[in-house]
Amino acid sequence: MKPLDYSQLFMLIFFYTLLGITAAAELPELDRQIRHQLVSAAGKKDGFKDRFHAQVWLLDMEYRFRTRIPQLKKRLAILRLVHREAVQANLAPELVLAIIEVESNFNRFAISEAGARGLMQIMPFWLKEIGHKEDNLMDIATNLRFGCTILRRYINREKGDLTRALARYNGSIGKTWYPNRVYKALRHWQ
Numbered sequence: 001m002k003p004l005d006y007s008q009l010f011m012l013i014f015f016y017t018l019l020g021i022t023a024a025a026e027l028p029e030l031d032r033q034i035r036h037q038l039v040s041a042a043g044k045k046d047g048f049k050d051r052f053h054a055q056v057w058l059l060d061m062e063y064r065f066r067t068r069i070p071q072l073k074k075r076l077a078i079l080r081l082v083h084r085e086a087v088q089a090n091l092a093p094e095l096v097l098a099i100i101e102v103e104s105n106f107n108r109f110a111i112s113e114a115g116a117r118g119l120m121q122i123m124p125f126w127l128k129e130i131g132h133k134e135d136n137l138m139d140i141a142t143n144l145r146f147g148c149t150i151l152r153r154y155i156n157r158e159k160g161d162l163t164r165a166l167a168r169y170n171g172s173i174g175k176t177w178y179p180n181r182v183y184k185a186l187r188h189w190q
Helices: 006-019 029-042 051-065 072-088 093-104 126-130 140-157 162-170 177-189
Strands: none
Touching: 051 072, 051 093, 051 177, 072 093, 072 140, 093 140, 093 177, 126 140, 140 162, 162 177
């Protein structure tokens, strides 16, 4: 039996979800492993409306994310954390993924020349503002929580003007080059 492509796997998960079937006895081994990990990841709330929406979103984003992080477990863990922190801050998870792409290209250990750290490139002074000095900005969950909180703060400050909020996030208020880069990256994630 030849392996299923991802559109077939997506449809299979979709129909399994509709029918309430959780066994995958007929699936090739690799696809069974992927499905098992997706189902396991989707079983955790992490801001998802329900299990079906979790499976659909994770499968879609996992496929787009594949070239950046080769290990499936790591991809799914990052995607779940992104979704959780984005939803908690009332942000679109796809926007957060676009910001991460622009800021660090998904390098959790990235450090900018200015000293910004991690996936969302958080400046250490934020530890005093919204965290604790012992918080680790290289920790993915911590970095995402800080980044989403900061972006939400800027969106509120700019009364919903996302372009100005993104420029403020980057420290380039009044300029549009950074927001335009984020909007361009966002096309990949939407």
